[in-house]
Amino acid sequence: MCGIVGYVGEKRNAQDVLVNGLKRLEYRGYDSAGIATLDEKGEAHLARSVGKIVELEQVLLEESHTGKIGIGHTRWATHGGVTVENAHPHSAGDVYLVHNGIIENYKELKAKLKEHKFTSDTDTEVLAALVDSNYGLNISLKDAVAKSLKQVRGTYGIAVISPREPGVIVVARLGSPLIIGVGKDETIIASDASALLGYTREAIYLNDGELAVCTKDSVDVYNLSLKPQNHIPEQIEGDLEQIQKGGYPHFLIKEIMEQSSTLGNTLKGRIDTKTGKMHLGGPNLTQKEMQSIKHIVIVGCGTAYYAGLLASYYLEQLVPELTTEVVIASEYRYRSFHIPKNSVALIVSQSGETADTLACLREIKKRGVKTLGIVNVVGSTIAREVDGGTYVHAGPEISVASTKAFTAQVVTMLLFGGMLAEHQGGSPQLLNDFVQELAKLPSEIEKTLRDYAGEIGDLAKKYAKYDDALYLGRDTAYPISLEGALKLKEISYIHAEGYASGELKHGPIALVDENTFEIFNILDNWLYDKSLGGLHEVRARGGKAIVLTDAAKEKQIEADDIVRIETPLKHLVPILLNTLQQLFAYHVAVARGNDVDQPRNLAKSVTVE
């Protein structure tokens, strides 16, 4: 997520506060950064760089900023590549502005702002130009900002300065946090309380739709109609590390719990519940290509591979006659593989840097096959080398174990399938069913995580001491069984294996005894009765069986433990069950005292082969 810091005072150099504050926000993930300050003469100085804060510090060596007021930003690119021109702060005339969020109507606003010479392809520069266009000679910065924000649709957390009012920072928020630290003869603003620690513990938390005028010794809050709003400064609780995790004890649980909101970003503008259609910008495929694709190769490693496996079921359901092939990148790259004509390859990667996946991409491109990225990190190597593609917009995933990215990857590939279905005569009813379920998915994930967290926590305590586990499922419950086993093994170090439950009797059932536990993902669908078969086989041999299911309680199930989720969803139930598996793995790992965010032997991105 992007980060914002601002400072106005009389005892510190703004540059130092801004850089220090941006470093506090590094954990949120970013790919470029910048600051703007006003010096004693009121002149503006702008410094921006791609890469890490250390790069920005190099730039600042060339032109140090002496002013005591400024704003800074770390950008996690979502719209517009990772370039200096797209880095914040953006400027227009006498306005310097940083922004978190998405201005949805930026294109129509941009079309009206003819006087401004745009240098970036961001929505933020449009906002800066809009404020400048409203910042007439007898208009205050506060008035210009308020007038502009009434013209935008979308979300924002912003900080704005101008050489015309060198002692003032105007801030505002709608849907993206903005906190104002009230110090002694200084005011520090930030998108995250961690940047305020060490300067003050007194903070004003702006509400949505509010704007504030900050000086070194005052903070005046208004609504957008400039009616004063009363705020009493609150105490900032917690220490730095705790705050960066949003109050959660680990990044992993934060990322598990936030996937309902990050999935909202994945879906934004990509489904239409009225028309029952899905839409993805980015695949860079012509209408003819969309109509002619008959085969899809899905490439990934680890969780990305399992996301592809789950997506392949949905793609085949949605697109008549489509065939799919899901491959492990580290194997595929060395095989003498052949990809038929009328194929595309989906290259799935959270980091966009996984060496084996990148090598596969290059091999596939050599064969003239169109490659589409399903990537989270904007501007990553894979994202830059694919022929087209779509960002999954899951936000930075800090914890080594991938959770919210899995969900976002599956949904993004499902959206691609929906577009293909429309171009290839897929069932409009089925397409609409998926669209309606996707629209409900974020809230269903939130409800599932909230309503069953207790049961899952108890299960984790009960099974944390086991050393062997099997995860079993059929059909779309099979890929999540593989993923569930990976989650457990990589953070709890329990030897967990995922299997198609129909495979149990072909060997793995020999592992079943009182020292193993089996997690069955059982869907209340056409395979329900079949899925119970494996469960009975395990129970008959003394295995400890846990069932995760959407089957109603009227459906009798014999197991040691059952978690039944209530949901209107059908097709996407595996995604809900997988969030329970994520929680289970997390709590088991905590119970076993492991380093949940940095498990032994693992790296977040495997850039070596």
Ligand code: AGP
């Ligand atoms: C998932 O929890 C693991 N950290 C690992 O399997 C990961 O999914 C794999 O290394 C692929 O990473 P990528 O998505 O960044 O390419």
